[in-house]
Amino acid sequence: MSTPGDFKIHATDGEARRATLTTAHGDIQTPIFMPVGTQGTVKSLTPLDLEEMDAQIILGNTYHLYLRPGDDLVARRGGLHKFANWKRPILTDSGGFQVFSLQEIRKLSEEGVEFRSYIDGSKHFFSPEKAIDIQKNLGSDIMMVLDECVGYGADKDYTNKSLEMTTRWAKRCRDHYPKGSGGQIMFGIVQGGFYKDLREKSLEQLREIDFEGFAIGGLSVGESTKEMYDILHHIAPKMPSDKPRYLMGVGTPLDLLEGVSAGVDMFDCVLPSRNARNGTLFTSQGKINIKRAEFAEDDSPLDPECGCYTCRNFTKAYLRHLYMAKELLSYRLNTYHNLYFYLDLMKQIRAAIENGTFAELKAKYEAAYAKG
Ligand SMILES: CCOC(=O)Nc1nc2cc3nc(NC)[nH]c3cc2c(=O)[nH]1
Numbered sequence: 001m002s003t004p005g006d007f008k009i010h011a012t013d014g015e016a017r018r019a020t021l022t023t024a025h026g027d028i029q030t031p032i033f034m035p036v037g038t039q040g041t042v043k044s045l046t047p048l049d050l051e052e053m054d055a056q057i058i059l060g061n062t063y064h065l066y067l068r069p070g071d072d073l074v075a076r077r078g079g080l081h082k083f084a085n086w087k088r089p090i091l092t093d094s095g096g097f098q099v100f101s102l103q104e105i106r107k108l109s110e111e112g113v114e115f116r117s118y119i120d121g122s123k124h125f126f127s128p129e130k131a132i133d134i135q136k137n138l139g140s141d142i143m144m145v146l147d148e149c150v151g152y153g154a155d156k157d158y159t160n161k162s163l164e165m166t167t168r169w170a171k172r173c174r175d176h177y178p179k180g181s182g183g184q185i186m187f188g189i190v191q192g193g194f195y196k197d198l199r200e201k202s203l204e205q206l207r208e209i210d211f212e213g214f215a216i217g218g219l220s221v222g223e224s225t226k227e228m229y230d231i232l233h234h235i236a237p238k239m240p241s242d243k244p245r246y247l248m249g250v251g252t253p254l255d256l257l258e259g260v261s262a263g264v265d266m267f268d269c270v271l272p273s274r275n276a277r278n279g280t281l282f283t284s285q286g287k288i289n290i291k292r293a294e295f296a297e298d299d300s301p302l303d304p305e306c307g308c309y310t311c312r313n314f315t316k317a318y319l320r321h322l323y324m325a326k327e328l329l330s331y332r333l334n335t336y337h338n339l340y341f342y343l344d345l346m347k348q349i350r351a352a353i354e355n356g357t358f359a360e361l362k363a364k365y366e367a368a369y370a371k372g
Pocket residue numbers: 093094095096097098144145146147148149150189216217218219220221248249250
């Protein structure tokens with residue numbers, strides 16, 4: 001009988017790993033991309049859509065669900081899986097990032113973070129324990145500790161003090177929900193900004209705490225791709241090899257390939273769903289923007305290599321028309337394709353690691369996406 005948190009590596013190709021992570025709502029095949037369902041829904045898609053495209057796990061956002069409809073209300077409705085009728089695994093973030101990035105005014109102390117609701121301006125406070133209690137109410141399979149994600153350009157002294165508080169908060173989260181005390185598992189979050197020695201310090205402090213997995217926080221916060229890859233390749237291979245590594249908030253198709261090549265197993269990003277809503281679509285030949293006039297009478301599918309519902313049933317001409325007309329169906333068909341593309345890319349990555357051809361796959365997409 002496998003236990004939530006079990007992580008079995010089946011194959012490697014360089015630093016890349018092909019593994020299985022067990023959760024209370026089923027096994028997750030990694031490397032994996034997690035569609036973002038901020039308010040308990042992946043915008044414009046149904047759970048059936050997501051199952052059809054083989055989404056194995058989705059991300060829910062603690063900050064948003066706490067503010068509306070309330071984690072207590074969700075708990076009374078049987079938890080987020082029941083409430084949203086999503087039967088597969090869910091990862092909830094601690095909401096820390098949203099608080100830090102969406103709020104000008106917020107007060108940070110050893111105790112936790114005070115912030116105002118973006119809905120009605122009311123004052124709220126997240127302690128590490130409160131962030132875990134919310135995620136317990138939501139019933140997520142993977143909980144994230146409350147952390148401080150320092151902004152791009154934070155100085156070394158502030159970054160150091162911040163990572164030390166993040167470690168103390170991580171310890172409080174784990175003590176508040178000890179390993180094995182329920183079916184939910186918990187990931188620590190490595191901080192340390194863009195200072196390699198501080199990244200190592202954060203990791204050394206966190207690995208002392210018995211987490212089922214570790215995330216890399218503090219990236220994709222406005223830095224250049226080169227700066228992100230530099231930190232990524234420095235710290236990912238140093239993270240415990242027998243536990244899942246989750247790179248938060250990343251990224252483009254090339255970022256996913258680079259992350260896997262550095263040994264990352266899990267990713268989440270709003271890019272595919274958000275870009276779908278502004279007409280930027282990812283294809284096997286690179287990115288295209290469907291609003292371009294050249295597509296007005298183009299009867300070809302979005303992506304000839306894509307097997308998704310959108311590509312099998314509609315032309316670029318029709319998708320452009322929907323976008324220009326601001327039709328709701330544009331949202332849905334574009335999101336369906338972009339997420340299908342991301343999930344299919346991860347499927348190709350898993351197969352490539354199994355048969356030792358990951359480098360070739362990475363080169364193929366680097367060529368297709370070279371123009372950026
Ligand atoms: C979403 C996870 O929330 C947390 O529990 N903390 C956290 N979240 C992040 C989300 C991020 N998204 C991006 N780019 C789009 N970078 C991120 C960093 C963090 C983080 O350091 N810490």
